[in-house]
Amino acid sequence: MGLSLSVISGYALKSQRRKEAAPGTTWRKNMKISTRGRYGLRALIDIAAQEIGSCVPLCSIAQRQGLSEAYLEQLMSQLKKAGVVKSVRGAQGGYILNRAPEEISVGEILRVLEGPMYPVDCLSDTEKPSCGAASCSTCVTKPLWEKLYSSVNDVLESCSLKDLANAYLEI
Amino acid sequence: MGLSLSVISGYALKSQRRKEAAPGTTWRKNMKISTRGRYGLRALIDIAAQEIGSCVPLCSIAQRQGLSEAYLEQLMSQLKKAGVVKSVRGAQGGYILNRAPEEISVGEILRVLEGPMYPVDCLSDTEKPSCGAASCSTCVTKPLWEKLYSSVNDVLESCSLKDLANAYLEI
DNA sequence: TTTAATTCCTACCAACTTAGTCGGTATTAT
DNA sequence: ATAATACCGACTAAGTTGGTAGGAATTAAA
Numbered sequence: 454m455g456l457s458l459s460v461i462s463g464y465a466l467k468s469q470r471r472k473e474a475a476p477g478t479t480w481r482k483n484m485k486i487s488t489r490g491r492y493g494l495r496a497l498i499d500i501a502a503q504e505i506g507s508c509v510p511l512c513s514i515a516q517r518q519g520l521s522e523a524y525l526e527q528l529m530s531q532l533k534k535a536g537v538v539k540s541v542r543g544a545q546g547g548y549i550l551n552r553a554p555e556e557i558s559v560g561e562i563l564r565v566l567e568g569p570m571y572p573v574d575c576l577s578d579t580e581k582p583s584c585g586a587a588s589c590s591t592c593v594t595k596p597l598w599e600k601l602y603s604s605v606n607d608v609l610e611s612c613s614l615k616d617l618a619n620a621y622l623e624i
Numbered sequence: 625m626g627l628s629l630s631v632i633s634g635y636a637l638k639s640q641r642r643k644e645a646a647p648g649t650t651w652r653k654n655m656k657i658s659t660r661g662r663y664g665l666r667a668l669i670d671i672a673a674q675e676i677g678s679c680v681p682l683c684s685i686a687q688r689q690g691l692s693e694a695y696l697e698q699l700m701s702q703l704k705k706a707g708v709v710k711s712v713r714g715a716q717g718g719y720i721l722n723r724a725p726e727e728i729s730v731g732e733i734l735r736v737l738e739g740p741m742y743p744v745d746c747l748s749d750t751e752k753p754s755c756g757a758a759s760c761s762t763c764v765t766k767p768l769w770e771k772l773y774s775s776v777n778d779v780l781e782s783c784s785l786k787d788l789a790n791a792y793l794e795i
Numbered sequence: 796t797t798t799a800a801t802t803c804c805t806a807c808c809a810a811c812t813t814a815g816t817c818g819g820t821a822t823t824a825t
Numbered sequence: 826a827t828a829a830t831a832c833c834g835a836c837t838a839a840g841t842t843g844g845t846a847g848g849a850a851t852t853a854a855a
Contacts, residue, residue, distance in 0.1 A: 481738045485655065486769075540831060545823080545825085546824085597783050600779050604775050660842085679801095698844085714852025715854065716800075
């Protein structure tokens with residue numbers, strides 16, 4: 454019934470992985486960091502852990518970290534545009550950190566890959582009551598969301614790529 | 625062509641609202657609190673702001689807060705199961721807080737409606753390396769996620785329904 | 796006792812997001 | 826030349842979000 458072929462395809466493989474991860478209960482995905490941020494961060498830690506100044510090709514990152522090379526490509530391209538890494542094309546090419554690892558915070562990486570860490574959209578620009586409230590200035594929850602936002606940012610800004618790469622090398 | 629009827633239906637109305645909210649750029653929805661948490665919290669603030677001990681029917685909450693009654697129903701049912709509110713059925717029925725508003729934290733409410741605030745799933749139970757790493761104990765990012773988790777929780781636990789209801793009444 | 800207001804319950808749905816895949820092009824060291 | 830690599834845009838299955846729809850059960854009040 455053409456089943457074997459379709460099961461072999463990449464799309465089907467993905468769906469298998471999804472199913473096995475799904476628990477019985479109805480889980481929400483809010484306040485979560487997605488694979489973009491997690492995988493991208495792992496890739497950067499991997500690069501930072503290699504000899505400094507050396508080109509690290511995607512295929513080697515993908516292999517060491519067990520990630521899809523094609524998916525990583527998307528993420529690295531975004532990180533390059535944002536100035537976090539630079540790339541060298543052609544054979545023996547790859548990616549290099551664009552700054553010292555202690556100058557790159559986890560917060561910056563996640564902001565590039567996931568967008569700003571606002572817990573609600575209202576925080577993104579002044580006076581846009583997307584919550585349906587009459588006005589943002591009379592919103593009683595806004596101060597709480599602002600506190601949450603700055604708290605999250607503080608934690609993510611306090612950790613640099615150097616910190617994580619050091620820990621990675623020690624294992 | 626049957627177009628007018630389908631446009632009038634609720635499904636079509638919803639899609640209109642979605643489109644107007646979508647900006648040009650590609651926004652991610654990670655690390656965000658969804659409508660479940662935001663609407664549910666607003667509903668509870670609304671109840672807490674009414675005369676204490678009085679039954680507050682969903683229709684009045686929905687009207688005052690500009691929310692869908694049917695959607696609120698889902699949320700309140702979950703909050704009831706979790707022991708945050710209790711309900712009175714029949715005419716003149718409605719919902720009442722199950723505890724004093726100062727005993728109900730925003731953290732509890734969001735946990736009920738959105739699930740636990742783990743930024744990554746690995747934190748949910750011991751040693752489940754859902755990230756693909758060899759083992760959770762060698763994961764260099766886990767301590768960071770744990771710090772993030774407790775930071776988020778601290779903020780949300782430090783704010784009670786009473787705090788928000790008071791602010792709400794002052795406006 | 797009827798009626799209206801209300802909670803409760805299950806199913807359903809369109810739009811959107813996520814987590815990738817696929818195929819091809821451009822560039823460059825060897 | 827060739828092989829390795831980055832770069833690019835289109836595509837996609839599965840899952841999630843933000844609700845609707847329709848009815849059943851319960852109860853205060855007329």
